[in-house]
Amino acid sequence: MEDLSFNSRAPFTRWVTTKGLLREAFSVVDVGVQGGASVRWDLLDDHLVFHGFDAIAEVIDELKQQNAGRTNRHFHAFAIGAADGEREFYVNPANPTASSMFRQGGNRPDPATEQARMVPVRRLDSLLAAGVIPRCDFLKVDVEGFEKDVYRGARELLQAGVLAVETETNFSISPEYPKSHFATIAEIALDHHLLFFDLGFNRIPRASFQRALARRNVKLDTGSNMLGRPTTFNVLFCRDLVDEADHKDNYATPPPPVNVDQTIKTMIVCELYGLSDVALDVAERFAEKLGHRLDVDHAIALLADPQCRAPDQIFELTRLQRRISDLERSTSWRVTAPLRAFKRLLRRSDNGA
């Protein structure tokens, strides 16, 4: 799975958290927390309030043990959905991260062995109303196709001020997602003024292709992420504070105003995801408002970091292809074509002689 970029340098985030410039807690809700909280949140240090959810109780037990003594990290053994209750859940022992509310099968990849079990399901809105979770700044959802239900049960939470969402998604259609999974999720995000900000994806070649190669004794490195249709996407949706201020008519409903802390948090999200140019743009556009809290010039100097994201492999390949195409189509290359032809001719006549 191609993860979204993580900018571990994050000089702005380190500065605002250590200098006390962020005066509110930064609340993260992680639905499908198997594997633990992302390392990117470690940079928030004591500002972080983390609530992680997973349907697999043994995963939660392990995370509680690993995080013992960290009072700002809470792990809950619930599935999250559109209704409070109990549901059948299919555990995939071969690959626990692929466990799902949906039974696998019928897809082209080989279906995995599954174990069904009943799990408690809670709406995030119920947990917010009950005070189990606070107002959330960042919501992460990775629940193997059950994302729509999570969002349907989190409308109040989203409305209360979520600034960004990271979600797993794909472009497949199904009876549940007739316009595609992505279209459904993007529509819900947009209802809460969260716009598409970034994506990462993997490619998986189909089983029949791998079998055809195996017959010729060709073994494919399926982890290379080069072959096959883009399969699973990680997408970042975020409030675009500059667009909201400058292009109000782009929005069907007016986005709720944000305070200085929320503005700083949005910049933190952008910086941690390697979108420092967007964070910097926010600092420049809202310099007056931010100036009461922090040294904007210093913030801009910290965010102007050309190494805020490492180019990924796919990007590097496409960059090279583009460069070749630009070079070969350039006037410089075309006007010197006769010279190269002449050189080839000379070489040929030398060889002939």
Next chain:
Amino acid sequence: MDLYFNEAAKFTRWVTAAGVLQEPFVLVDVGVQGGEHQHWNLLGDHLVVHGFDALEEAIMQLRRQNWRANRHYHAFAAGKADEERTFYFNAANPTASSMYRQGPSRFDVQRREQTRKVQVRRLDTLFAEGLIPRADFLKIDVEGFEMDVLLGAQELIGAGVLAVETESNFGISASLRTGHFSAISDTLVDHGLLVFDLAFNRVPRASFQRALVAKGLPEASIHEGIGKPSTLNVLFCRDAIQETDEADSYPTPPRPLSPDQLIKLIIIYELHGLNDIAVDTVDRFTTSLTPRVDVVRAIELLADPACRNESLDTALGRRVRELEQSTSWRITKPLRALKRAWQKISSST
């Protein structure tokens, strides 16, 4: 940012050379400035191109360069209504010319706009009049006007378009409040056309570039991968396997595919480096393809681990170095410097 092109395309070369494909392959290219993509040349005489561009000079140039009988270039813009419209020609970068006047941007964009009136035609009107035939592949690159082209091409797409390549973006606007990409995807899903591949670039914001310069650093190049994904090229295709095996995923059943259409779909997959899907399609439709194609041979040709060559990084890197270090590139350096200086002077005036 171009989609991947599998130059080897052994299956395509075979079916076109061996006469396995019995129909022409019709490409409708809207925004054809610069010519259709070179990968279509592999179709040889099977290819029929109908290219459209609002820039008459671009069409005249293409007509001069392509005298072949199966290449047709039309000096129209395509849209959702037959009408005359104002077109904003960008002299600094003609490929960025658009039906929309460019507004202030958070990105540094070079512009010198001239307005002109152009003829707009619906593709459906041209299809009904017989000016264009049923299309197999529709390519659209019209700087934000893509939805209008699609809205005027519903009949054409419904008649059997197998794949669409379109430029898009994830931005929202007053006219497309659900976003450009979502609007396009929603329209194409109705015709059973699903996302099969995408490529995109990233553009850093102008304020970031200014801040880098203020720190004494060079501006980030567009190739460095900084910024949000900006312009996308997306390939939407019919998925013959899903249409057959998971028909209930589709709100309305897509039109059944003939053997020639199946072969064309496999060609499209292969040309875009999606050979695994091509193999899977041959494997799934062996029975219907067998009267036309030697299926074993087809799978052998398509099972090409180099279809999206994993060693491309080194090969591409070598080629870039070769080009940049060539005598041709080095001796023309003063010319490029002169061009940059001229562009700077022109943009400041």
